[in-house]
Structure formats: structure tokens, C-alpha cells
Amino acid sequence: RGEDDFLGIEESLEELAQLADTAGLLVVGSTYQKLAHPNSRTYIGSGKVSEIKNAIHALDVETVIFDDELSAGQLRNLEKAFGGDVRVCDRTALILDIFNQRAATHEAALQVSLAQMEYQLPRLTKMWSHLERQAGGRVKGMGEKQIEVDKRILRTQITALRKELESVREHRRQYRNRRVSVPVPVVSLVGYTNAGKSTILNRLTGADVLAEDRLFATLDPTTRRVQLNNGKEFLLTDTVGFIQKLPTTLVAAFRATLEEISESSLLVHVVDISHPLAQQQTWAVDKILSELDVASIPKLVVWNKVDKTMDPTKIKMEALERDHVICISALSGDGLKELCDAIQGKLKDSMVWIEALVP
Ligand code: GDP
Known part of the structure; x- marks a missing residue:
């Protein structure tokens, strides 16, 4: 966790729980661990991973949310460790979900889509390694090629979205200027x-x-x-x-x-x-x-x-x-x-x- 946060660990988790509730999830429990440095592979230590895994089975948990941003590797390793269909996500993905649900205007929807794509870009590997695993390794290599193709497509979409957003904003600015004159x-x-x-x-x-x-x-x-x-x-x-x-x-x-x-x-x-x-x-x-x-x-x-x-x-x-x-x-x-x-x-x-x- 960042040093400049004014929230203590428990308050921050409380806020995360509220965010989860806003996203329509039912929160069944929370836990934390104090480490000098986050584990580069799984963010939390291996003992904590087992503890959460047990809780997942005991409480029939579908989603595990981390309060910090996780790397693509950490997300993948955690999902593998927890097993089954457990979805692992981080605070950013959760907030993006909420934004997505709440985006009321065209401009807000575009902004959220843009943020979502930018979030996905470095995490694309995850989806394809899943497919590779499902196919028992038969598609190995193909996955990597596909990631490059997907990244290119996503980048093109991001550029197009930025342009569209700029023109929507320009329109709003003109509209606002008119309004200010009233x-x-x-x-x-x-x-x-x-x-x-x-x-x-x-x-x-x-x-x-x-x-x-x-x-x-x-x-x-x-x-x-x-x-x-x-x-x-x-x-x-x-x-x-x-x-x-x-x-x-x-x-x-x-x-x-x-x-x-x-x-x-x-x-x-x-x-x-x-x-x-x-x-x-x-x-x-x-x-x-x-x-x-x-x-x-x-x-x-x-x-x-x-x-x-x-x-x-x-x-x-x-x-x-x-x-x-x-x-x-x-x-x-x-x-x-x-x-x-x-x-x-x-x-x-x-x-x-x-x-x-x-x-
Ligand atoms: P916003 O996110 O700042 O727009 O907050 P909301 O207007 O949605 O209010 C958040 C929650 O606080 C809602 O459940 C409101 O009913 C509640 N709330 C707002 N004002 C008051 C107040 O004066 N007293 C109490 N007890 N609750 C309030």
C-alpha cells in the first residue's frame, strides 16, 4: 500500500467493501497481511494464499478483490493458486466496473471505455494463457502471436476513442460557452x-x-x-x-x-x-x-x-x-x-x- 494514503488498512478495506457493494457484490469477509514488500509473484505470501484458498471453499467465494493494483502475472498466478472459477481482480478493475455501470452520458461512457482499454492492454496475456491451458498447450505460440494482434487492435481502438472523445469534448465546450453567456x-x-x-x-x-x-x-x-x-x-x-x-x-x-x-x-x-x-x-x-x-x-x-x-x-x-x-x-x-x-x-x-x- 502507498505511504501517502490517509486511510489505515482497515479503513481502506472498508472503503473497498463499500465499492464492492456499489458494484452489486455481496462481501463475505476481508483479510490483510503486513509485508515489507509485496510478493512479486502473488502479491501476498504463500501462507496467506492458502488461507484465502481455504476461505474460498468454506464460504463459496466467487471473487477475490485486492486493494492495490496487481500486475498481469500476479493476477494469473493468484487465479491459478485459488483454482476453480474464482475471479481475481483489483481495486482499479472494480472501480472501472462501477464506472461502466454508472456512465450516464456519451462522454462518460467514452472515458470509461478508454480507461478500460488502457487497463486491459498490459494484461492481455492473461486471456490467451488461459486458452492455451484449456487447449492443453496445443496452441502454444499461437497465443503469443494472437496477443500481438490483439494489442495492435486495442491500440487502434484506443487512438480512435481518444479522437472521438476530443470531438465530444469540443462540442461540450461550445455548448458550455453558450450556456455561460446566459x-x-x-x-x-x-x-x-x-x-x-x-x-x-x-x-x-x-x-x-x-x-x-x-x-x-x-x-x-x-x-x-x-x-x-x-x-x-x-x-x-x-x-x-x-x-x-x-x-x-x-x-x-x-x-x-x-x-x-x-x-x-x-x-x-x-x-x-x-x-x-x-x-x-x-x-x-x-x-x-x-x-x-x-x-x-x-x-x-x-x-x-x-x-x-x-x-x-x-x-x-x-x-x-x-x-x-x-x-x-x-x-x-x-x-x-x-x-x-x-x-x-x-x-x-x-x-x-x-x-x-x-x-
Ligand atoms: P453523494 O455520493 O455525495 O451524492 O451522496 P448521496 O446524496 O448519494 O448520499 C449518500 C448517502 O447518505 C445516502 O444514503 C443518503 O440518504 C445519506 N444521507 C445524505 N444526507 C444525509 C443526512 O443529512 N443525514 C443522514 N443520516 N444521511 C444522509
């Missing part, structure tokens, strides 16, 4: 995954956007109109959730989706204040925001899920003592009016509506 301020909800962004969007707009207790309930920005009690309107956009240990191969897809943020008049950073790692999650989001060059955009911080905290009154007092922090429960509706007022106040500062008043 004097309606855009407010973007950002935050760690599962913080409650979709719930807030639903609450404020009555829109029927997917809100589930699952990671990545929102992959694509979803925009809705919100009317304030002063009669003015703004566009509220839900963005894709941040996650710790986002595989590097997926960063590009995430960034492209987050590009929209830079067009906003206001950022609303939603934090699940009931989460034991709320502070670290806040830092993780702030770090990515600072990389996105959005420092000049005004920001509000929303501490959500206050109803779930041990001492809501204390948390509310703490929020009051800070600038730009609003404490709410999107579930019960507590604090939503204050949130609307704060958004209204911020937007007034940002002058967007003054332009909007000019006929």
Missing part, C-alpha cells in the same frame, strides 16, 4: 463520495436524481434549476465524488468531468461531518480543488449529516464559529433554509446577478 449563476456541489451531494440536489430542486448509500452514485454532472425566495434562479450542478486512492489510470476521466467546476460562480463543498475521517476527506478534496485552479471561485462549506453525529448541537455551534460553514441535515431538511440564504448571499457578492439585471 446570465444564470452556476453553483457546483463538490465533495467526497457519499457526502450527500445528490441528496442536497434533490432536496433543493425536487429533482429525481439517484441518491443511494453507495459510492459513485453520481458519475456525471447533473444540473438543475433552483429558485430562491427572492425569485432569482441559479443552476445547481452535482459533480462526481472524490475518492482516496483513485487509480492513476482513472484520473484523466475524473478531471475531465470536473472541468465544469471552473465555470462555476460558487463552489459548495459538502462534507459528511458524521464520518470518522471527515477532516481527512476535507483535506483530500481541498487538495484536488487546489490542483484544479479554482482558487478564485467563492466557496461555501456544508457540514452535512449532522443528525448522524453524537452531539449535533455541539457541531452546529462549531460551524457557527467558522466563516462560510453551514451545518445541515439534507435528510431531515434541518439547515436547508440557511444554506439557501448563504448561497444567495454569496452569489450577491459575486455580482453575477447584477449582470443578470441588465436587460
Whole structure:
């Protein structure tokens, strides 16, 4: 595991379990091992391999997921060691699965396909060595030739996809430029995954956007109109959730989706204040925001899920003592009016509506 992860091993596995749940899998157990270096052949040591193998039989396990990225060789060796039809995959493949299920727009679907192909490219060997084994070694050599052919095909597809993606993005940029010229301020909800962004969007707009207790309930920005009690309107956009240990191969897809943020008049950073790692999650989001060059955009911080905290009154007092922090429960509706007022106040500062008043 990487040294810069703020999650401990158990928290990281907990997050992995949540991801598995989001992908529709039923998690029956988890385990870990401390090693000075991952085993180059099987990632874990041979003792751990046997232990997991026993658990696979005892619990009738179909899939074993590793929290780190595995090499093609490690994947192959582990599948061989576990035997049967057990599927071995890593965190990246799992997240790709989820993205695949959730990709709602054409652009997101293209981005996910691209990331999937790039993930497959160095792992192609696996499929063919399987076939070779099934054929009892008769097709040996042919497999290797086939891998080269497949790699070439995949590379051609990747190039074509990149081109298509670029043209879709260009189209969106033009569309967005048109939208920006309409004097309606855009407010973007950002935050760690599962913080409650979709719930807030639903609450404020009555829109029927997917809100589930699952990671990545929102992959694509979803925009809705919100009317304030002063009669003015703004566009509220839900963005894709941040996650710790986002595989590097997926960063590009995430960034492209987050590009929209830079067009906003206001950022609303939603934090699940009931989460034991709320502070670290806040830092993780702030770090990515600072990389996105959005420092000049005004920001509000929303501490959500206050109803779930041990001492809501204390948390509310703490929020009051800070600038730009609003404490709410999107579930019960507590604090939503204050949130609307704060958004209204911020937007007034940002002058967007003054332009909007000019006929
Ligand atoms: P997103 O990933 O940031 O869009 O998060 P969601 O809006 O999908 O919310 C994730 C989960 O948290 C859902 O099960 C929501 O019902 C739940 N949730 C959201 N807001 C609150 C809240 O204020 N209190 C409680 N207890 N749960 C909430």
C-alpha cells in the first residue's frame, strides 16, 4: 500500500467493501497481511494464499478483490493458486466496473471505455494463457502471436476513442460557452463520495436524481434549476465524488468531468461531518480543488449529516464559529433554509446577478 494514503488498512478495506457493494457484490469477509514488500509473484505470501484458498471453499467465494493494483502475472498466478472459477481482480478493475455501470452520458461512457482499454492492454496475456491451458498447450505460440494482434487492435481502438472523445469534448465546450453567456449563476456541489451531494440536489430542486448509500452514485454532472425566495434562479450542478486512492489510470476521466467546476460562480463543498475521517476527506478534496485552479471561485462549506453525529448541537455551534460553514441535515431538511440564504448571499457578492439585471 502507498505511504501517502490517509486511510489505515482497515479503513481502506472498508472503503473497498463499500465499492464492492456499489458494484452489486455481496462481501463475505476481508483479510490483510503486513509485508515489507509485496510478493512479486502473488502479491501476498504463500501462507496467506492458502488461507484465502481455504476461505474460498468454506464460504463459496466467487471473487477475490485486492486493494492495490496487481500486475498481469500476479493476477494469473493468484487465479491459478485459488483454482476453480474464482475471479481475481483489483481495486482499479472494480472501480472501472462501477464506472461502466454508472456512465450516464456519451462522454462518460467514452472515458470509461478508454480507461478500460488502457487497463486491459498490459494484461492481455492473461486471456490467451488461459486458452492455451484449456487447449492443453496445443496452441502454444499461437497465443503469443494472437496477443500481438490483439494489442495492435486495442491500440487502434484506443487512438480512435481518444479522437472521438476530443470531438465530444469540443462540442461540450461550445455548448458550455453558450450556456455561460446566459446570465444564470452556476453553483457546483463538490465533495467526497457519499457526502450527500445528490441528496442536497434533490432536496433543493425536487429533482429525481439517484441518491443511494453507495459510492459513485453520481458519475456525471447533473444540473438543475433552483429558485430562491427572492425569485432569482441559479443552476445547481452535482459533480462526481472524490475518492482516496483513485487509480492513476482513472484520473484523466475524473478531471475531465470536473472541468465544469471552473465555470462555476460558487463552489459548495459538502462534507459528511458524521464520518470518522471527515477532516481527512476535507483535506483530500481541498487538495484536488487546489490542483484544479479554482482558487478564485467563492466557496461555501456544508457540514452535512449532522443528525448522524453524537452531539449535533455541539457541531452546529462549531460551524457557527467558522466563516462560510453551514451545518445541515439534507435528510431531515434541518439547515436547508440557511444554506439557501448563504448561497444567495454569496452569489450577491459575486455580482453575477447584477449582470443578470441588465436587460
Ligand atoms: P453523494 O455520493 O455525495 O451524492 O451522496 P448521496 O446524496 O448519494 O448520499 C449518500 C448517502 O447518505 C445516502 O444514503 C443518503 O440518504 C445519506 N444521507 C445524505 N444526507 C444525509 C443526512 O443529512 N443525514 C443522514 N443520516 N444521511 C444522509
